Amino acid sequence: xxxxxxxxxxxxxxxxxxxxxxxxxxxxxxxxxxxxxxxxxxxxxxxxxxxxxxxxxxxxxxxxxxxxxxxxxxxxxxxxxxxxxxxxxxxxxxxxxxxxxxxxxxxxxxxxxxxxxxxxxxxxxxxxxxxxxxxxxxxxxxxxxxxxxxxxxxxxxxxxxxxxxxxxxxxxxxxxxxxxxxxxxxxxxxxxxxxxxxxxxxxxxxxxxxxxxxxxxxxxxxxxxxx
Ligand code: UTP
Numbered sequence: 322x323x324x325x326x327x328x329x330x331x332x333x334x335x336x337x338x339x340x341x342x343x344x345x346x347x348x349x350x351x352x353x354x355x356x357x358x359x360x361x362x363x364x365x366x367x368x369x370x371x372x373x374x375x376x377x378x379x380x381x382x383x384x385x386x387x388x389x390x391x392x393x394x395x396x397x398x399x400x401x402x403x404x405x406x407x408x409x410x411x412x413x414x415x416x417x418x419x420x421x422x423x424x425x426x427x428x429x430x431x432x433x434x435x436x437x438x439x440x441x442x443x444x445x446x447x448x449x450x451x452x453x454x455x456x457x458x459x460x461x462x463x464x465x466x467x468x469x470x471x472x473x474x475x476x477x478x479x480x481x482x483x484x485x486x487x488x489x490x491x492x493x494x495x496x497x498x499x500x501x502x503x504x505x506x507x508x509x510x511x512x513x514x515x516x517x518x519x520x521x522x523x524x525x526x527x528x529x530x531x532x533x534x535x536x537x538x539x540x541x542x543x544x545x546x547x548x
Contacts (some may be wrong), residue, residue, distance in 0.1 A: 331367020395434030461526025
């Protein structure tokens with residue numbers, strides 16, 4: 322059976338913009354799709370994670386301790402999605418990709434957050450996708466695709482329809498992981514997808530129709546990263 326992993330950014334789950342209503346609509350869209358495929362969702366930490374990381378850093382906490390706080394928030398967000406999914410979700414948030422992989426079955430949605438310090442939930446979604454042999458990763462973000470520069474800052478920024486894994490790699494730069502750092506995708510995740518050739522579909526996570534199309538592997542308005 323087809324398997325799809327969704328990396329649901331924290332900026333989609335808890336931006337503070339009718340979040341309960343969005344999670345309800347997202348869950349209602351997801352449930353019927355579990356009849357024909359196994360769906361896995363990895364939840365990000367968003368602004369609440371960033372708040373703890375910034376405040377903890379100000380107090381002198383080390384990077385691992387900051388990452389741990391970020392991970393706690395991703396798990397809280399995973400709980401929110403599980404609540405929205407009701408009896409279609411489990412009521413515990415697994416702490417490893419192995420345990421989440423074992424929860425995959427038709428009619429249910431397996432939901433997790435972060436795992437260990439040193440990467441982000443995009444990296445977790447790539448590791449999970451490799452583990453379950455996913456057909457694709459849907460990367461649900463607050464922008465509607467990958468742009469040449471930040472479209473919120475530069476008017477001449479252009480959206481890419483398609484990128485290769487190598488181009489994604491080049492965009493990651495040589496940046497090291499730091500708690501709360503944000504890239505197009507996480508460097509560890511980019512390594513994994515390049516090796517396994519699992520396509521990533523970068524879409525606006527709050528656009529429910531676009532999300533459905535991405536999960537189904539149909540035409541999207543966002544960016545496809547593949548071969
Ligand atoms: P996110 O995955 O939300 O990272 O985890 P992010 O890059 O800030 O969010 P997006 O991609 O822009 O939505 C929040 C923080 O939690 C820690 C990291 O510090 C990360 O920045 N984290 C998360 C880990 O250390 N390990 C994990 O497995 C997940």
